[in-house]
Amino acid sequence: MASEKNAHTCVEEMRQVRQARKFLAQPVADDLLHEVLEVARWTGSSRNTQPWRLIVVTDRAQLRQIGALRAPIAWVADAPLAIAIVLDGDNPTTESYDEGRLSERVLIAAQLLGLGGGVAWYGDAGQQAQAKRVLGIPEERAAHSMIVLGYPETTKDHRPNPAQGGRMPLTELVSYARLGERAK
Numbered sequence: 520m521a522s523e524k525n526a527h528t529c530v531e532e533m534r535q536v537r538q539a540r541k542f543l544a545q546p547v548a549d550d551l552l553h554e555v556l557e558v559a560r561w562t563g564s565s566r567n568t569q570p571w572r573l574i575v576v577t578d579r580a581q582l583r584q585i586g587a588l589r590a591p592i593a594w595v596a597d598a599p600l601a602i603a604i605v606l607d608g609d610n611p612t613t614e615s616y617d618e619g620r621l622s623e624r625v626l627i628a629a630q631l632l633g634l635g636g637g638v639a640w641y642g643d644a645g646q647q648a649q650a651k652r653v654l655g656i657p658e659e660r661a662a663h664s665m666i667v668l669g670y671p672e673t674t675k676d677h678r679p680n681p682a683q684g685g686r687m688p689l690t691e692l693v694s695y696a697r698l699g700e701r702a703k
């Protein structure tokens with residue numbers, strides 16, 4: 520019973536994972552980073568190809584260069600740490616799916632450990648190429664995004680053009696048997 524209660528608490532925490540873009544000026548503790556990286560390592564991927572490598576970035580100059588790629592990720596410049604995802608580039612469709620799985624697991628683990636963070640998307644092909652140069656990634660590999668981590672100050676979207684918050688209700692989200700059919 521106690522473990523069921525823990526599970527519900529855990530699920531409730533998962534439900535509350537939100538994108539954080541503002542962080543305290545406090546470095547991420549090494550042991551927490553290690554735990555998060557272990558979660559990333561064990562993420563499942565298509566045919567267990569593990570088509571990724573991760574780059575831990577704490578250098579302020581690099582974070583500023585990434586934040587300068589485009590306005591919606593300007594906040595990266597002030598973050599304590601980011602994990603850049605490098606993909607093999609062999610199968611864009613499955614690798615994109617794998618990238619999303621890894622990112623979400625890392626963000627859930629971070630939240631459970633008292634951290635927070637979010638996804639920063641480099642942008643179009645030209646911006647991705649610039650990000651690769653900053654991060655020492657060869658041209659032939661794929662790199663779309665980094666997972667930014669820290670101790671969140673807020674999860675309010677402080678950007679000049681914030682994304683709309685909230686979610687659609689379950690009644691709109693879910694159909695039964697055929698798209699658009701509601702439960703009887």
Ligand SMILES: Cc1cc2nc3c(=O)[nH]c(=O)nc-3n(C[C@H](O)[C@H](O)[C@H](O)COP(=O)(O)O)c2cc1C
Pocket residue numbers: 536537538539540591592637638639640641674682683684685
């Ligand atoms: C593929 C992808 C790319 C994203 N790119 C950015 C980004 O470049 N900048 C940013 O601030 N948030 C980015 N986000 C975060 C979304 O804006 C965020 O998940 C969404 O607004 C929901 O936020 P919430 O969970 O805090 O409600 C991205 C999310 C995903 C899944």
